Amino acid sequence: MFSTNNDEATNQNMDKVLNVLVRSFDKDENAVKTQQLASRKMNKANASAKLKDVLQSYGLWLQQVTSILLDNCAVMRGNKTGLETQVRNQNPYLLDISGDTVHMVSNAAKALMSPFSSEVEDFCSDVNYDIEKSPKQKEIFSEFASASSQELDQTYQ
Structure with a gap:
């Protein structure tokens, strides 16, 4: 069981890139570890396939994911083809789907500063x-x- 943090970004070549981080408990070190698994070029249509591909290349499966963090873009949060919807369809036992902390803080800062x-x-x-x-x-x-x-x-x- 593990959690993922997935972020869609645009690189210098203007390609959409899916960045995948994984957090899990390491029994040998008795600590929670975070590891970047991959950064892969993607488009809206294949975000879920790219995530599955990254996980499977490490012997991991979507059904093992307990929590997933996503930013708020349509690629991640879209109602029909967004990564959240597709992952939820493949893993109905997810405990938590939340926003990426950095994006949450950024959105809060924007809201706080908007009157100024x-x-x-x-x-x-x-x-x-x-x-x-x-x-x-x-x-x-x-x-x-x-x-x-x-x-x-x-x-x-």
């Missing part, structure tokens, strides 16, 4: 640019960081 339009983002970009491009600002920031016992981030050195 782009002012906060623009302010942060301006501060970053000022510190990065201005020797005087860099010096002041370095003194501030030193006074507050913080390391100066490598980005600004």
